[in-house]
Amino acid sequence: xxxxxxxxxxxxxxxxxxxxxxxxxxxxxxxxxxxxxxxxxxxxxxxxxxxxxxxxxxxxxxxxxxxxxxxxxxxxxxxxxxxxxxxxxxxxxxxxxxxxxxxxxxxxxxxxxxxxxxxxxxxxxxxxxxxxxxxxxxxxxxxxxxxxxxxxxxxxxxxxxxxxxxxxxxxxxxxxxxxxxxxxxxxxxxxxxxxxxxxxxxxxxxxxxxxxxxxxxxxxxxxxxxxxxxxxxxx
Amino acid sequence: xxxxxxxxxxxxxxxxxxxxxxxxxxxxxxxxxxxxxxxxxxxxxxxxxxxxxxxxxxxxxxxxxxxxxxxxxxxxxxxxxxxxxxxxxxxxxxxxxxxxxxxxxxxxxxxxxxxxxxxxxx
Ligand code: SF4
Ligand code: SF4
Ligand code: FES
Numbered sequence: 001x002x003x004x005x006x007x008x009x010x011x012x013x014x015x016x017x018x019x020x021x022x023x024x025x026x027x028x029x030x031x032x033x034x035x036x037x038x039x040x041x042x043x044x045x046x047x048x049x050x051x052x053x054x055x056x057x058x059x060x061x062x063x064x065x066x067x068x069x070x071x072x073x074x075x076x077x078x079x080x081x082x083x084x085x086x087x088x089x090x091x092x093x094x095x096x097x098x099x100x101x102x103x104x105x106x107x108x109x110x111x112x113x114x115x116x117x118x119x120x121x122x123x124x125x126x127x128x129x130x131x132x133x134x135x136x137x138x139x140x141x142x143x144x145x146x147x148x149x150x151x152x153x154x155x156x157x158x159x160x161x162x163x164x165x166x167x168x169x170x171x172x173x174x175x176x177x178x179x180x181x182x183x184x185x186x187x188x189x190x191x192x193x194x195x196x197x198x199x200x201x202x203x204x205x206x207x208x209x210x211x212x213x214x215x216x217x218x219x220x221x222x223x224x225x226x227x228x229x230x231x232x233x234x235x
Numbered sequence: 236x237x238x239x240x241x242x243x244x245x246x247x248x249x250x251x252x253x254x255x256x257x258x259x260x261x262x263x264x265x266x267x268x269x270x271x272x273x274x275x276x277x278x279x280x281x282x283x284x285x286x287x288x289x290x291x292x293x294x295x296x297x298x299x300x301x302x303x304x305x306x307x308x309x310x311x312x313x314x315x316x317x318x319x320x321x322x323x324x325x326x327x328x329x330x331x332x333x334x335x336x337x338x339x340x341x342x343x344x345x346x347x348x349x350x351x352x353x354x355x356x357x
Contacts, residue, residue, distance in 0.1 A: 161317040194247075197239050197316075201247030227251070234248045 002026050002077065003086035004040055006047060009097050017097065019088075020044075026077070033065055033080055034072035036087060037101075049101040056214060059149030063101050064090040069151035069212040092154035094163065107163040108150045108170065115167060115175040115193075120186040136182040143177035143222060145215050146170060152209035152219055158202040165198035169209035169219030172200060176222035179229065191230055200226060239316075241336055243309050254309045257302035264299035284357065293354060300350045304343045311339045 002024045009017035022040045031039075034054055041047050049072070051061040056074040063072055065080045066088050081087055095103040121130065153159045153168035167175065175194060178184050194200040200223065209219040244250045271286055272278065286292055319332035 158317075161320070161322070163322075197242045197244075197247040197250055197313075199247070201251050227248075230248050231252070235252075 002036065004036060005086055005088045006037075006040065006100070007090040008047070008100055010046070010048075010099055011097075030076050030078045032073055033063075033070075033075045033077060033087065033089070034061055036077060037072060037089070047101075048099045057147060059147035062092055062149040062151045062154070062214075064093060069093075069155045071149060071151070071214045074214060092150055094154045094156075094160040095150070103150075103154075105150060108148075108153055108168070111153070111163070111167045111171040112148065112174060114199075115171050115178070116186070116190070117174050117178065119178065119181060119184050121183055122185055130183045132183055139180045139182075140177060142217055143173060143180065146173055146177075146217055147215060149214060151212045151214060152217075155208040155212045156203075157206065157208070158204060162198055162202055166202035167194070167199050169203070169223070172203070172226065173217060173219040173222045175200075176226050179226060188233070191226070191233055194226060195230055195234070200230075242312055243305060250309050250313075253305050257306040257309075260302040261299060261306065264295060264302075267295065288357060296354055297351065300347060300354070304347050308339065308343055312336060315339075 004022045004024050005019045006022060007017060008014070008020045022043060024036055024039045024043075026036065026039075034051055037047070037049055037051075041049075049061065049063070051073060052058040053060070054073045056071050059071070061072040062069060065072065065075055068080075069092060070080075072089075077087055089101060091097050091101045091103045095105060095107065098104050148170060150170060152173075153170045156166075156169055158166050159168040172194075175190060179187055179190050184190075203220070203223045205220055205223075207220050210217075210221075213219070239245065242250055244253055275282060287296070315332050315335045319328055319335055321328035324331060
C-alpha cells in the first residue's frame with residue numbers, strides 16, 4: 001500500500017485548500033506518479049488533474065511531486081519518495097489554482113507570448129524554403145525541445161514575485177531559441193525588448209529551473225547567452 | 236518591455252553591470268584595507284592616519300564609498316520590487332515600496348555626504 005497525500009481545492013465548495021490522504025494498492029510495482037493518480041481517481045472521481053500524452057511530450061501534467069516540480073507521467077514513485085515514505089502531490093507553485101492539481105497558466109503563457117515565439121524574417125520569401133547550415137541548426141539544440149510544461153518558471157522565485165514582469169526561464173529559453181536562429185532577422189529588436197530591469201535581469205541564477213526541467217534543458221545558460229549578447233550590443 | 240522610474244540605470248543591463256563592477260571595487264578596497272592591517276600588526280594612529288589621508292587612499296576610499304552607495308541602491312531597489320509589491324502586500328504595496336525607496340535614497344545620500352566629510356576631515 002502506498003500512502004498518497006493529494007492537494008484538494010474546489011473553489012465552488014471549499015473555503016480553503018486541504019491535503020487528502022489516499023491508500024493506493026500499487027501491486028508491488030514501481031509505478032509512475034500519473035498511474036498512481038489514476039488509481040486514486042478510481043477511488044475518488046472528484047480529483048482533478050491534467051494529462052494527455054502520458055509519456056512526457058505534451059507538458060500537461062506538470063505538478064509539484066514531494067516538493068519538486070516534474071511531470072507525473074515520467075516520474076517514478078521510487079524517485080519521488082526516495083523509495084520510502086508517502087507521495088505528496090501539489091499543484092505547480094506560484095500559479096493560481098483552478099481546482100486540485102490544475103493551475104491557471106495564463107500568466108505563464110502571457111510571458112511566452114511576449115517574446116514573439118515565431119520566426120520573423122523580412123527578406124523575400126524563397127521559392128521553396130529558408131535554408132540553414134547544419135552548424136547553425138545545431139545552435140537550436142537544447143532550446144527547441146521545450147514542451148512548455150511550466151515546471152521551471154513555477155519553481156523560480158523571481159517568477160513567483162514578478163510573474164507579470166519577469167519573463168521566466170521557459171519564456172527566456174524560447175527567447176534565446178529565436179535570438180540564436182540565423183533565419184530570424186529581428187535579433188536586435190528581440191534583445192532590446194529584454195533590456196529592462198525585469199524581463200530578463202530578474203534572473204538571479206538560482207538554477208531551480210535547471211534542477212527541475214524534465215527535458216534536461218538549461219534555461220540559466222540560455223539567459224547567460226542573452227545577457228552576453230546584450231552586453232556586446234550595449235557596451 | 237517594463238520600464239521603471241527608480242532603478243539606477245533605468246535599464247536592466249546598466250543595473251547589472253553597475254552591480255558587478257561596484258562589487259569588484261568594494262572587494263579590492265577591502266583587500267587593500269585588510270592587507271594594510273595585516274602588514275602592519277603594530278599599527279599606530281599616525282601610521283593609520285597617514286595611510287588613510289594619502290591621496291591614493293582618499294581617491295580609492297571615495298570611489299569605494301560611491302560604489303557602496305550604487306551597490307546598495309541597486310540591491311535594495313531590487314529587494315523592494317520583489318517583496319514590497321501589490322502582489323505581496325495588496326494595496327499597501329505601492330506606498331510602502333515608494334516610502335522604502337525614499338528612505339533608502341535619503342540614507343544613501345546622507346552616508347555619501349557624511350563619508351566625504353569624514354574623509355577630508357581627518
Ligand atoms: S536561474 Fe534564473 S530563471 Fe532559473 S530559476 Fe533561477 S532566477 Fe529563475
Ligand atoms: S524549459 Fe523545461 S521545465 Fe521549462 S517549460 Fe520547457 S520543458 Fe518545461
Ligand atoms: S501527460 Fe503529457 S507530459 Fe505528462
